Amino acid sequence: MSDATLAEICAVACAEAWRGSGEVLASPIGTIPTIGARLAALTFEPDLAYGDGDASQLAAPIPVGAPPDAEKVVEAWIPFGNFFDIVWSGRRHVMMGATQIDRYGNQNIACIGPWAQPKAQLLGVRGAPGNTVNHPTSYWIPVHNARVFVESVDCASGVGYDRAAKAGPTMQQYHHIHHVVSNKGVFDFETPDHAMRIRSLHPGVTVEEVQELTGFPLVVPADVPTTRRPSDEELRIIREVLDPKGLRSAEVPE
């Protein structure tokens, strides 16, 4: 196998977010997280469930970017009504995007500027409040920079650790911000005050570089691991089964 690309390293880093999730629904948003979730299910997390991005839970993966009429093996029906039931049951681990994310894992996809009259209206909070209060949530950020990794988000769509603590024990009961994967590294909140920590950096990325691209001080462990490279088998699955058209490189160029 030729050397892994950055997109492939990111896909495996996303897959790793679901390691240990067990038999729950993986809900990836974006190309690289979708490859990651399906890769995890095909390798080290065989009971992980995943959908087609629409109303079908699949028994076997389809490639990313498959047309709506692509042949698929449907094992369960998950229209949005069932979907919210699954969210509220907690049997799900989502990987969402973020226009902004802060030190304690608050995420914003709603607007930039004051909510009352925003400078830029975005999607709205979508399912982020319900996701973060009900089940593990991870984030995927294809372009790591200080406009995304900010000191404080403009509108807390997904709830981070500081706001969860303020909201109290019911909020905290099932709250868990798991990993943040970017094109520079993997981050988590496994610190005493749940401030964002470097979990690993992708090959060739330095602490100085990633700190420069982050709008708040990251917690740096004494020994910063390097994100693992995909195995030959993982590369084969990504390239031949999950993304034969190479859509991953559009989301993360070299």
Place this chain on the structure above:
Amino acid sequence: MTDKRMTEADVVAELRDGMTIGIGGWGSRRKPMSIVREILRSDLKDLTIVAYGGPEVGMLCTSGQLKKAVYGFVSLDSIPLEPHFRAARQNGTIEAMELDEGMLQWGLRAAAMRVDFLPCRAGLGSAVLDNNPGITTVTSPYSADDYVAMPAVKLDVALLHANRADARGNAQYLGADWYFDDLFAMAADRTFVSCEKVVEPGDFLKEGSESTIRISRIFTDGVVEAPHGAHFTHCVPDYQRDEQIQKEYADSAKSPEAWAEFRAKYIDIPEADYRRVIGVGQ
């Protein structure tokens, strides 16, 4: 036996200024666009629209008929950000009640159950509670838990688009997802359903299983036969989204002139002409 068939104009004649109107579908999927276009051709104003929002929200923003939007998101799916809605929010010309998607479902459910609120976890700790001071929390009578007390989202009217319906107002959904159309119908005082085709009740099971006949006539007040009535949003399996016209719609947010052009071409015309313009009518 009541025959509930009517036209889009008949539906709009039942609407009043200031009403709260729920619109079914999801994003740019199976929206009752022919009725929405009829609203745009009317003088109705000060409307509150409740929706998993798509182009109907943006259109009513730009036409100036929307006073307040209640939503979990507003998106065109393949074009993630709805440009007309964005402009209205950024210019401060509309009021907004922005909710978690699940909270909106729960508010509709509460209205459907005729209770003031339903408890949920969704919303706790998030900006939704900061931005909606009218939404509060409630302590469980059974434990120390605090939940969001999601208030009922009551609708004066629900507008839906189904794949099939019969003249009495039973509605059938042939795609993989009916989204929350059933809840919208139950949360509303009156519900009007447009459909691709009005069929005889005996024909429902030729099209799909019993579970596809999702809405009973006991929840509906009017049926409009509107072939391509959801266009340019999708109405699977009858048709996919018309991405090209959706793009024209999105681009029309660039200037008042572009919007006027879009309006003249696609909205300020009879529905039969609309079908000819999009290339499906005679």
